Amino acid sequence: HKPHIEYEPELGLLNNTSLHYTNELARHKLLDFIGDVSLVGMPIKGKIITKKPGHKANVEFAKHLSQIIRKEKAKPSMPVTDIYAKPIMDIGEIQKRLPHRYPFLLVDKILKIDENSIIGLKNVTYNEAFFVGHFPNEPVMPGVLIVEAMAQVGGILVLNSVPDPENYATYFLRIEQVRFKKKVSPGDTLIFKLELVSPVRRGIATMRGIAYVGDSIVTEGLLTAQIAKKE
Structure with missing residues (x-):
């Protein structure tokens, strides 16, 4: 400490210590900000510009950023799969499973399948029969x-x-909670991801389905189906 204290009331300064660096005040604010933003709980890769930061503003910023991160994490993510890889099922294999035929067979290939989930693909082209009337222009x-x-x-x-x-x-048997979020046009590639909500019991299955174009969700819904032996 200094042998005497210099107080400057008009500036609100109590000048009783020496600065180690000319920008020590800025360094102090920077360290405060880094400490407060660490409340987000994960590394931040980016550029942040602050003006007159303080603990209260820093903490509010960290809370707001945390809310955005939670919302982004809660969004269903686009399935990570190579759409150009050899499919699990091509159109020939699909026709062995489904009775649908042109113009109502709307799956081109199956990219992935396991006990609880499946990823399928539909290439949407201008030659689809329904585009003749929906809509011409x-x-x-x-x-x-x-x-x-x-x-x-x-x-x-x-x-x-x-x-x-x-x-x-x-x-x-039932289709519920369907939401259409974006339109699908010729040239789009639809990626469908469906997951069982619960195990198949007595031939009844409920699935959560999401349709993507690129990284965007275009449609989602809850589907319930029954499997029955052919007569």
Whole structure:
């Protein structure tokens, strides 16, 4: 400490110590900010510009950033898969599982499948029959057909639960909580991801389905289906 204290009331300064660096005050504020923002709980890669930062403002910023991160994490993410890799099922294999045919077969290939989930793909082209009337000057894939394509992918997932799927058919009992978020146009590639909400019981399966174009969700919904042996 200094032998005497110099107080400057007009500036509100108590000058009783020496600075180690000419920018020591800025360093102190920077360290305060780093400490406060660490409340986010994860590393931040980016550039942050502050003006007159303080603990209260820093903590509020950290809370706001944490809320944004939680919302982003809660969003369903686009399935990580190579759409150009050899498919698990090509159109020939799909036709062995599903009874649908042109113009109502709306799945081109299955990219991934396991006991609880499936990823399928539909290439949307201008040659689709429904674009003739929906709509001539602004072609948009009907939402009901996006859901139908999703249901066909889900049907393959459900049929995967029996040892002889060629002897069974899938019938949908209920479609709920459907939301259409973006339009689908010629040239788009639809990626469908469906996951079982619960195990298949007595031939009944409930699935959460999401349709993507690129990184964007275009449609989502909850589908319930029943598998029954063909007569």
